[in-house]
Amino acid sequence: MASSWLGARRQSLHLLKTRGFLLLKLSAAVLAVLLFCEFLIYYLVIFRCSWPELKTPEGAGTPGAPKAPEPVLRAMFLADTHLLGAIRGHWLDKLRREWQMERAFQTALWLLQPEVVFILGDIFDEGKWSSPEAWADDVGRFWKVFRHPPHVQLRAVAGNHDIGFHYQMDTYRIKRFEKVFNPERLFSWKGINFVMINSVALEGDGCDICSRAEAELLEISHWLNCSREHRPRGCGDRQWLPASAPILLQHFPLYRKNDANCSGEDAAPPDEKYTPFKERYDVLSWEVSRKLLWWLRPRLILSGHTHSACEVQHRAGVLEVSVPSFSWRNRNNPSFIMGSITPMDYALAKCYLPCEDMVLTTYCVAAGCLMLIMLIPTRLVSAPFHFGQRVLRKFKTM
Numbered sequence: 001m002a003s004s005w006l007g008a009r010r011q012s013l014h015l016l017k018t019r020g021f022l023l024l025k026l027s028a029a030v031l032a033v034l035l036f037c038e039f040l041i042y043y044l045v046i047f048r049c050s051w052p053e054l055k056t057p058e059g060a061g062t063p064g065a066p067k068a069p070e071p072v073l074r075a076m077f078l079a080d081t082h083l084l085g086a087i088r089g090h091w092l093d094k095l096r097r098e099w100q101m102e103r104a105f106q107t108a109l110w111l112l113q114p115e116v117v118f119i120l121g122d123i124f125d126e127g128k129w130s131s132p133e134a135w136a137d138d139v140g141r142f143w144k145v146f147r148h149p150p151h152v153q154l155r156a157v158a159g160n161h162d163i164g165f166h167y168q169m170d171t172y173r174i175k176r177f178e179k180v181f182n183p184e185r186l187f188s189w190k191g192i193n194f195v196m197i198n199s200v201a202l203e204g205d206g207c208d209i210c211s212r213a214e215a216e217l218l219e220i221s222h223w224l225n226c227s228r229e230h231r232p233r234g235c236g237d238r239q240w241l242p243a244s245a246p247i248l249l250q251h252f253p254l255y256r257k258n259d260a261n262c263s264g265e266d267a268a269p270p271d272e273k274y275t276p277f278k279e280r281y282d283v284l285s286w287e288v289s290r291k292l293l294w295w296l297r298p299r300l301i302l303s304g305h306t307h308s309a310c311e312v313q314h315r316a317g318v319l320e321v322s323v324p325s326f327s328w329r330n331r332n333n334p335s336f337i338m339g340s341i342t343p344m345d346y347a348l349a350k351c352y353l354p355c356e357d358m359v360l361t362t363y364c365v366a367a368g369c370l371m372l373i374m375l376i377p378t379r380l381v382s383a384p385f386h387f388g389q390r391v392l393r394k395f396k397t398m
């Protein structure tokens, strides 16, 4: 009687031990899947990205000039992060998207070591209507997600979600945006000029804010021309800028009819490509676009707003790159642009981030496997015991 009680106790202890061990293994598997999908995948995917090589050899300047290598600026361009605000979006959505962007940005900083990061507008989703408290909360979360070491510069232009479309935009919203982000319109580094435009203010209707924005751009154009033409008359004693053509950074793209000519895996979907763009809403007006090209004579333009990728050649071969959204809320396959830039040349490459589909599939497959493991062993584990028990009893009775 006592021996059978001891046997049963031993069996139940063994079963408990086996189940505990199985639970431990399952927990480890869950942790491994989480670690892979929420952390390691960013390293694996971004590790494949590299800075593009410049076509012209470094230092190839004027003939006879000493071949001193031109400094190359490594710039990262991203757009439309749309950090959710207090009103729209579920808290879980907010948490997930911000975690994804934080991991992608921090991993990119660590692996790629850019010198400057440009965000091309629509940083916040609800800047256009958020209260001062909600704005402060959004800004706090932004600096957490996009924290960076002091030697990396972060510059941003305003988008319609940050300060509102033309009809919503006012001085208060512009000022509070500029209080967070450096309001400098013209920014030169390593001999490269960047013009950062508040494209929402380029409505062209002569409103106060629009007139001031245009006057500011005319002033920048004058200054750039003076620097390019080596101080002709009428330029005053202002400090010269580097003589290279500027790179334009803005939220709204320059005027284009639609995205019909855009290609690539992250271009607009076929059913949206042929939808005509609305001037002053989807793209800048034709007139303002001409003015910008004429006044600033840029060599490259980068813009956001469309959430999809596109490359457009404007007159005189000026390339405009529409940078897709950096948020998984807007895309399955977000990306950012990497630029190797010198005063006379540039090369761009795209760095794709992990696809949401792939992450979700990994979770589903892992969950399926774990379910199977959990279901099968209860029988597999218990079956040998029952079998052994039966055999033992048989022998005893014999």
Ligand SMILES: [Zn+2]
Binding pocket: 122, 159, 160, 161, 251, 305, 306
């Ligand atoms: Zn926008």
